[in-house]
Amino acid sequence: MKVVGKSIPKIDGMAIATGKPVYTEDLVMKNALIIKILRSPYAFAKITSIDVSKAEQIEGVECILTYKDVPQARFTLAGQSYPEPSPYDRLILDQIVRYVGDEVAIIAAVDEKTALKAMKLIKVTYEIFEPVFDFEKAIENKSVIHSEEDVHCNFDIGMKKDKNIASSQYIEFGDVEEELKKCDTVVEETYYTQAQAHAMMETYRAFNYIDHAGRLVVVSSTQIPFHVRRMLSIALQIPASKIRVIKPRIGGGFGGKQTAAVEIFTAIVTLKTGKPSIIVYDRKETFSCTTSRHAVKLKVRLGADKEGFIRALDIQGLSDTGAYGEHASTVFGVLGQKTLPLYNKTNAIRFMGDVVYTNKMPGGALRGYGATQGTFALEGAVNKLAEKLNMDPSEIRLKNLIKEGENSLLHYDKMLGSSTLHKCIETGKRLINWDEKYPKVELDDNKVRGIGMAVTMQGSGIAGIDTASAEVRLNDTGDYTLLIGATDMGTGSDTILTQMAAEILETTMENITVISADTDVSPYDPGSYASSTTYVTGMAVVKACEDLKKKILENSARLLDVPKENLEFLGDKVKILNKDDSISIIKLASQMVLGTGKNQLVGNATYGSEVSPPPFIAGFAEVEIDKETGKFELINYIAVTDCGTVINPNLARMQVEGGIVQGIGMAMYEDVRYDFKGNMQTNSFMQYKIPCRKDIKNITVAFEESYEPTGPFGAKSVGEVVVNTPSPAIAHAVYNAVGVNVTKLPITPEKIFIKMRK
């Protein structure tokens, strides 16, 4: 292949590296109104009175909106395909506030100073309710977080809102309790994963204006332009055709911008005032007034027979979705979907549990999306089982993991299309020197090194739901324009999708212009989440290009007056077989657009897959622990990845390295914490520590390519799977080093020290 499989530099790389003004805040018009939000200081309360009269009188204040000024139709902010599996439990502003930071009033003024001055003059009185913070005490708590009558779901997600349950799920194949009884060895463990923050460098921001045709234009740092358009239409009760959403360059998302945190505020202000408006969340709001990863409690039971085959797997979970349920049911669902199929020698599997409301910032989409939490628990239990069976942890996995061509109880009628996971494990073992180092090496009286491992799977798009379209046009000058709705958030999707087009059309990257993520121009795309862009949008691009190629041949045949079968496509021209006659693409284009052809050629395609082919990673961690303090260094991390065909090796490597480091953050440093009144304590980089440069020692990334038959050029995905292995692999390494099993993330020196002392 000429273009796919090459480390092509990102087409926007130079511009964004050298600080060109291509991000949302750089593009706003000078006179846009500045929006600030007045937020609730209480975790659970009802606004009994709100007086904005003094604030409105301040010169330069354009409008102040309260719950009395907004439409009363509930909606969801979730970036999911319609009909969303999310409760419609939100209003733009609600009389009831459900977490510290929940929105109370929207203030729009000529500048920030005026908006903040006005904010201070708004008088609010609250009736305070008893908040629910502990998700283990939420079910049937006398405090009901969503008692309003008009919360509704598009379809049943198991909501029992009067019990504070946003979603309840139960999947079972076979009889788990019976199977466990038959097992010779059973392990059981309970794990807790913490809420994690996205901490993307560019905070949430959006601006709006009304264009020349009276339409509402939204420019937003978003991952989901099409969902935002639909969401705004529902929330503001205006036709979607009157709304345009544009995504410029954005500074990271990791799932955070899959929930539309801010667009609703600028939209309503611009609609009411007719003026452009912008909102920029500061870091504090980004940490505490948007979303975080769902904190989850998982009880895992694994049963194995005498030969070491895992015959029963039971996962019971409780997930904390906070004040609103955008991603409540789906994150929890993915947790089960990406754990149950991995070990497929099972006779019985079960995943069950509840997702509960609490009075904290909502849980949202964060890279990994439930699979991360599930992997920590499942792999921890598998490692525990290996020890009990006296089996090497890699052996138990090689014996029990699903292989290419096999099925699982969860997907009984679908064979796994591609996997090199077993090879990934072998390669990883070799790279970390597993046989020599397992389980530990004592360095001296005080320092000991241990190694651990974990494997994981994710998905590529949402089977049967994610659908993307692509168009590719042959321009009058013989170059191409590729129109896609996929949202590049720095991942390089604009680049790799162009690579795919260039490969099919046998042309250069420079000959294709990619236009993306503008709902007026782009064909529909769900947006970048669920690891769908390479696989789903990629396949749409491939098919659209093949469609165009077919039309090029058909029309060349017409122009050259030969049967189509006598022609071959050579990228820069179409040639008659066994002859010298040809027509260049440039000439063809000109003829079709301006000359006798009278048919500007466009290829298009819509693609959605019935399967979600899993990428896999085998992760290996080596830690060095100071036994006197519990402090440990992660001296080595190996990640061997199967993402199918690697479309762009440099960019894929970057995804793995970046994701591993986020996973290391979750394993060792990051923790979203609240005080006893529900105030978020970790609302800055000073208190919430993402890994810094000095924390990262050595990460080795390797790829073992499989070939996914349903994927573009054999590709699957890599965006999310990368974050799942560090927590369980590091926990395992710590256990092997000092015999301490930390089951509650993050793994801190103090936790190790205290457990060692016991």
Add this chain to the structure above:
Amino acid sequence: MQIVIIINNKKTLLDVELNEFLADTLRKHGMLSIRKACNTSCCGLCTVWVDGKPTLSCSLLSIKAVGKNITTIEGVQSEAENFAKILVAEGAEQCGFCSPGFIMTVLAMKNELKNPTEKDIIHYLTGNLCRCTGYMGQLRAVKKYLGVN
């Protein structure tokens, strides 16, 4: 208050509030490469040079910058591009939001440190946070740029 700051070697008259920080002043003046990403002086994205030294523009009052020579990436474009080419070829800019501040620190490091080791490089750059890349690709690019093994 009216003050004069030298921005990218040009004497510039600016109207600033007393409690205004240099990052805001620079952005208002069109230096849109300056990003405010943290509010707590932790992230390094707003790094500019003050008399050649890398400094957080979000934490320097504009009134304190009077008479100082402030350099932003807009003022060192060709050096920035030299390094950026290597960074981009490595695939090591993802969302790019941290890149300008990072590049300013790298260029300052090149001026300040002769023959840095990998440890020196990591130490110098540690005040520049990145959430996307995991730092490894950036380090590879910097080592290539400085000719360090």
Add this chain to the structure above:
Amino acid sequence: MFTLINLVQPDTVEEAYRVLTEKKSNAILGGCAFLKMGSKRIDTGIELSKLNLNYIKEDDSHIEIGAYTTFRDLEKSPILNYYFNGVIPKSVADIIGVQFRSIVTLGASVYSKYGFSDLIPTLLTLNCEVELFKGGRIPLEEFLKSAYEKDILTKIFLKKNHRIAVYKNLRNSKSDYSILNVSVSNIDSKYIIAVGARPAVAKIAKKASEYLNHGNINEDTLEKASNIAAEELDFGDNMRGSAEYRKAMCCVLVKRALKEVLECR
């Protein structure tokens, strides 16, 4: 974000002090990194650039460091890298990043008596003296214990001698505040042990220091000294650690610091 109504840049410390004490809401503008995180309402801000307090100099007996000296200048100073085993640069080198250290000033950091300070325990073991405009030249230890009174810290003094000191800390992420930090110094077998980030501000472990000054130095006595330090000081809980953990770590870090300072002869 703090608010500021007026600004002065006085030519003398006297003038600065006069304006400072004129009104309760008048304040010195130091590095401003922490000031901007709060919402203090300042009537007149007093900016001290004209006082030329950004220096590190030495004479025959002392090293003198001006209050406006940045942490980055402390880190790079040839004088401070030479004396005391280079402990001052070592104690500030890991703080956030070079750009941050170019903003944060010695004076603001010491005057604010921050509990998390990595610099204060080191200055304590070096027998640092601070000079306040009104309060005069007093030992840092005394200043830390004194009640709050508006004043201007203009410089610090370190006696030039062959004192050796080490600095140790325990942090989770390397860019985080310390869970606990320790400094130990030794001159002619006289030891000073200081423990900070307790989470309260650093304090000298007097009993532990005295214990060592009057006895033999061996593995047992080092162990005992570190235990005495952990017993005599008090520790608290915060997000970064529990009191129990801090107390245990005090033992470990003090013992390690003592061993290291002994090896430095």
